[in-house]
Amino acid sequence: MERPRIPLDEAQRLAALHATNLLGSGSEESFDRITRTAARLLDVPIALVSLIDRDRQWFKSRTGMVASETPRDISFCGHAILADEPLVVPDASRDARFEDNPLVTGSPHLRFYAGVQLYSIDRKKIGTLCVIDRRPREIGPAELDALRDLARTVEQLIYSRQLAMAAQSLSEELRAERASHGAHGAAAGTAGQLEWLVAHDVLTGLPNRQEMVRAIQASIARCREHGRPALVACLNIDRFKRFNELLGHRVADEILVNIARSVQALLREGDLLARSGSDEFLILLHARSDHPEPERALERIMAVANRAIPAPGGEIALTFSIGTALMPKDGDDADALLNNAVTAMRYAKKQGRGEIQPYSSTLRTETSRRLTLESHLRRALAQDELFVEYQPKVDLRSGGLAGFEALVRWRHPEFGVIPPDEFIPIAEETGLIVPISDWVLGTAVAQLGEWRAASLDVAPVAVNLSARQFLQSDVIASVTTLLEASGVPPELLELELTESVSMADPERSVVVMRGLGDLGVTLSIDDFGTGYSSFGYLKRLPLDKLKIDKSFVQDMGHSAESLAIVQAIVAMAHRLQLSVIAEGGETAEQVAALRKADCDQLQGYYYSRPLSAAACTDFILARAQAPAA
Numbered sequence: 001m002e003r004p005r006i007p008l009d010e011a012q013r014l015a016a017l018h019a020t021n022l023l024g025s026g027s028e029e030s031f032d033r034i035t036r037t038a039a040r041l042l043d044v045p046i047a048l049v050s051l052i053d054r055d056r057q058w059f060k061s062r063t064g065m066v067a068s069e070t071p072r073d074i075s076f077c078g079h080a081i082l083a084d085e086p087l088v089v090p091d092a093s094r095d096a097r098f099e100d101n102p103l104v105t106g107s108p109h110l111r112f113y114a115g116v117q118l119y120s121i122d123r124k125k126i127g128t129l130c131v132i133d134r135r136p137r138e139i140g141p142a143e144l145d146a147l148r149d150l151a152r153t154v155e156q157l158i159y160s161r162q163l164a165m166a167a168q169s170l171s172e173e174l175r176a177e178r179a180s181h182g183a184h185g186a187a188a189g190t191a192g193q194l195e196w197l198v199a200h201d202v203l204t205g206l207p208n209r210q211e212m213v214r215a216i217q218a219s220i221a222r223c224r225e226h227g228r229p230a231l232v233a234c235l236n237i238d239r240f241k242r243f244n245e246l247l248g249h250r251v252a253d254e255i256l257v258n259i260a261r262s263v264q265a266l267l268r269e270g271d272l273l274a275r276s277g278s279d280e281f282l283i284l285l286h287a288r289s290d291h292p293e294p295e296r297a298l299e300r301i302m303a304v305a306n307r308a309i310p311a312p313g314g315e316i317a318l319t320f321s322i323g324t325a326l327m328p329k330d331g332d333d334a335d336a337l338l339n340n341a342v343t344a345m346r347y348a349k350k351q352g353r354g355e356i357q358p359y360s361s362t363l364r365t366e367t368s369r370r371l372t373l374e375s376h377l378r379r380a381l382a383q384d385e386l387f388v389e390y391q392p393k394v395d396l397r398s399g400g401l402a403g404f405e406a407l408v409r410w411r412h413p414e415f416g417v418i419p420p421d422e423f424i425p426i427a428e429e430t431g432l433i434v435p436i437s438d439w440v441l442g443t444a445v446a447q448l449g450e451w452r453a454a455s456l457d458v459a460p461v462a463v464n465l466s467a468r469q470f471l472q473s474d475v476i477a478s479v480t481t482l483l484e485a486s487g488v489p490p491e492l493l494e495l496e497l498t499e500s501v502s503m504a505d506p507e508r509s510v511v512v513m514r515g516l517g518d519l520g521v522t523l524s525i526d527d528f529g530t531g532y533s534s535f536g537y538l539k540r541l542p543l544d545k546l547k548i549d550k551s552f553v554q555d556m557g558h559s560a561e562s563l564a565i566v567q568a569i570v571a572m573a574h575r576l577q578l579s580v581i582a583e584g585g586e587t588a589e590q591v592a593a594l595r596k597a598d599c600d601q602l603q604g605y606y607y608s609r610p611l612s613a614a615a616c617t618d619f620i621l622a623r624a625q626a627p628a629a
């Protein structure tokens with residue numbers, strides 16, 4: 001076992017750690033919420049906020065772990081604070097540093113570890129936010145990004161806690177000073193400094209959220225008196241973590257300061273700009289006689305804020321997603337206006353970023369519905385609310401049945417059938433996509449077994465694999481077990497991957513795909529043309545099929561460009577010995593164009609909508625006798 005080294009700045013690091021006053025402190029929901037979220041998002045049993053003291057690691061927050069501390073000598077986090085990049089250990093039992101570590105050989109039987117360093121306010125590494133699994137696994141770039149984001153949230157909690165403690169301590173000293181000598185001289189200066197620190201963001205010098213709340217409340221009072229409207233806006237920088245990753249925290253901080261200065265220069269007297277988070281600003285704009293609509297001022301700000309930032313290898317487009325709330329129409333108190341502006345901002349980001357979205361009651365209804373669906377989705381599997389339909393795929397040459405795609409559906413007891421494009425993103429964000437995807441896979445294989453038992457001429461069934469299911473679970477073992485238990489030949493199972501899944505971790509993707517191919521199952525790339533793949537990249541992957549995204553198919557009739565793209569995709573795919581499936585064909589004109597392009601199969605409403613398992617029996621029998629069509 002390799003014991004972690006002592007950092008060169010150990011004395012300063014320990015001083016920074018003890019300055020937080022976290023060691024030995026009680027449980028706090030704000031920290032515990034983060035470890036629960038980390039465990040849920042990354043689908044692991046254990047998540048910790050670990051602080052590295054002189055001879056121990058102590059857990060400020062722990063999800064799934066009974067012990068509150070361990071010796072520093074055996075801590076993985078002790079190794080993590082020695083580096084600048086996250087420490088990832090896919091399988092500790094095969095890592096010379098940890099294979100005989102007591103945390104590996106004994107409880108908690110640690111196999112997988114990923115830890116992101118936590119920095120003090122003076123940039124000393126005081127610990128980590130880490131996730132642990134009892135089985136070996138990998139972590140993809142998106143998951144590591146999520147862990148980084150959560151670690152930054154932990155740091156903000158620590159900074160806020162320190163500032164609050166310092167403010168309280170200094171305030172008590174000032175009260176004592178005033179009681180004995182009066183608020184004069186140094187005491188008065190210190191009081192002013194304290195007041196400024198509590199009300200402002202240290203990096204940009206802008207007022208903070210609390211100051212914005214006070215300003216909005218005062219503006220509401222003036223609005224009631226004079227009847228002039230005002231606008232509250234929430235500005236969120238799109239994909240700001242890219243700037244941190246590509247340019248580093250120092251440059252990213254400089255960008256934030258420059259944004260603050262350029263936007264501040266556009267404000268008029270009485271307006272206010274505040275910083276409320278790492279990548280978020282708030283603006284209060286008042287109507288003026290020359291510009292009675294404050295929205296016009298926001299459009300000018302948007303034009304200045306959006307810019308190109310120099311980066312290694314080129315430039316990065318800096319854009320904002322902005323949500324607005326108008327007083328008094330959208331709220332009569334500061335919290336309501338700010339919450340509504342944030343709701344509108346999140347909707348703008350969801351719609352594609354770089355947009356201004358005014359608040360409406362419809363957005364609040366959608367947000368409320370989403371929260372309800374997120375809560376209810378957790379029970380959907382247990383209460384048999386999910387079901388699978390099967391959409392046929394037809395051979396464009398023979399007109400015979402070429403296969404089905406298994407499509408998950410949710411029959412909600414209150415809202416009826418929820419479309420997949422509404423609940424699948426929720427499942428992906430909450431980590432529920434893994435058990436749902438596993439259930440769909442198991443259901444589809446079982447259905448194949450039932451059709452074979454009924455002596456039907458069974459065609460292959462395709463099942464979509466989620467990113468987490470593909471890259472972070474032992475999908476090869478799962479598929480093997482399902483096929484063996486059902487007796488279904490592997491060639492009857494087709495597994496579909498999106499381009500983004502295969503690109504997320506190309507090296508692991510190739511290994512997993514080869515393992516699945518060795519089982520005899522068919523592999524295909526879904527929605528080709530909407531992601532990042534090139535035919536040069538596809539050459540590296542052991543694929544059998546390629547599915548053209550429906551957006552190209554549905555545009556073929558009135559877009560020469562889409563028709564040319566489809567023809568080129570089919571031709572290139574055939575050169576790579578890949579079969580081609582077109583998705584979304586609905587008209588005879590589209591079918592004729594696909595046949596002319598020599599496309600192999602079609603999955604679309606022209607032949608059939610998704611069917612229940614029972615209806616598929618009739619379709620199988622009918623297509624077995626169908627002439628070419």
